[in-house]
Amino acid sequence: MTPSARPPDPLTFEVVELIGAVVNRYREEYEEAAGKHGLTGAQARVLRLLSIEAAPMRRIARKLHCEPSNITGIVDRLEARGLVERRPDAGDRRVKLAAVTDEGREVASQLRESLDFAREPLSDLSVEERTVLRDLLRRMLGVD
Template identity: 70%
Template sequence: MATPHQTRPDDLTMEVVDLIGSVVARYHEEFEEAAAGHALTGAQAKLLTLLSLGELPMRRLAQKLKCEPSNVTGIVDRLEARGLVERRPDPADRRVKVAAVTAEGRTVARGLRESLRFAREPLAALGDEERLALRDLLRRMVESDPA
C-alpha cells in the first residue's frame, strides 16, 4: 500500500503547484527590481525586510537567509553604513549582538513592499471574502510546513 508521499500527485495538485511557482517567480523578479530601485542587492533587501518585522540575532538572520554568518555580517555592515540597520546588544544576553532596523530602514522596507505591484493589482480584483479565504488557506499551508 502506497503512502501519500509515494503516490503521484493528481492533476489539480500539480496545477496549483505550478501556479504557486509562477507567483513566487513573479514575486522574486519584482522584489529584485524593487531592491535595485532602492540601490540594494536582493540579499540586502531580504535582510532589511526580515528586520522590519523585529530585531534578530546575527546567527538567526543567517539561518533565515540560509547563508553563512560571515555573509550576514557583510550585509549588515553595508546596511549599517547606509543608516538602515544598527547592531545592539541582545537584552537577554549582552554577549550576543542583534541587528535592528532603523527608522530610515523601516521606511525603505515599507517602500519595497509597496512597490510590489504584481500581487496588489490582482488581489484588488478579489472581494474581501475571497482575499480572506486566500489568506487563510495560505496560512494553513505555511503553518503545516515542518520547516
Template identity: 70%
Template structure:
C-alpha cells in the same frame, strides 16, 4: 470512479497547485529584485531589511530565516549598516549577543519597498475582502502544516 483514478487526479491537481505557487514565488522575487534595485539594494539586502523591519534579530536567526550562512548575513548587514539602514545593538536579554535592527531610515525604505511591489498589490486588489481572507487563511494553514 476507481480509487487509483481519483488519486491520479488529486496528484495532477496538487502538481498544478505546486506549479502555480512556484510561479507566484518567481514573480514575487522578480518584482522584489526590481523594487530593490530602485533603492540600489540587492534582493537579499531588501529581504533582510524587510525582516528587520518587523523586529531586531540576532545574526544566527536571520541566517536561519533567510536560509543562508551566518557569514553571508554578516556581509549583508555590514553593507546595510554602511548605508545607515541597519544598526547593531546589544541584546537586552544577553548583552553578549548583538542584534541587527532597522534604523528609522531602514524602516522607511522597507515600508516603501513593500508598498512598491506591483505584483503583490495588483492581483490582490482584484480580489474581494472575503477572497483575500480566504487566501490568507489557506496560506497560513499550508505554512503551519
C-alpha cells in the same frame, strides 16, 4: 506503486505550477524594487525583517535559511549605508543585535509600498475570497 510515490494528479500539478509562477513573479518584482534602492534582494529581505524587530545574526540567518556568515556581510553593507546599526542585546550584552535605523525603516517602507505584483491581483478578489486563500495558504504551511 505506493500512495506517496504516485505522480500528482493534473489538478495538483497545475496548482503547484501556479504557485511556482507566483513565487517567481514575486521574486522578480522584489529584486527589481530592491535594485531601485541600490540593494540586492537579500539586503532588502534582511532590511524588511529588521524593520519588524531587531535581531541577532543567527536568528536572521534561520529565518532566511542561510549561513550566519552571509548575514554578517549583508548587515555590514547595510550598516555602511546607514540603514542598520549594531547594538548590544539588553538581555545578553555579549550578543549584538542588528537594528534598522530611521533611514532603513523608511527604505523598507518604500520597498513594501512598491510591491504591486501581489496587491493588484489580490484587490480583484473579494474579502471572502482573500480570506479563503489566506486560510488555505496557512493550512498548507501549517501556520495557525
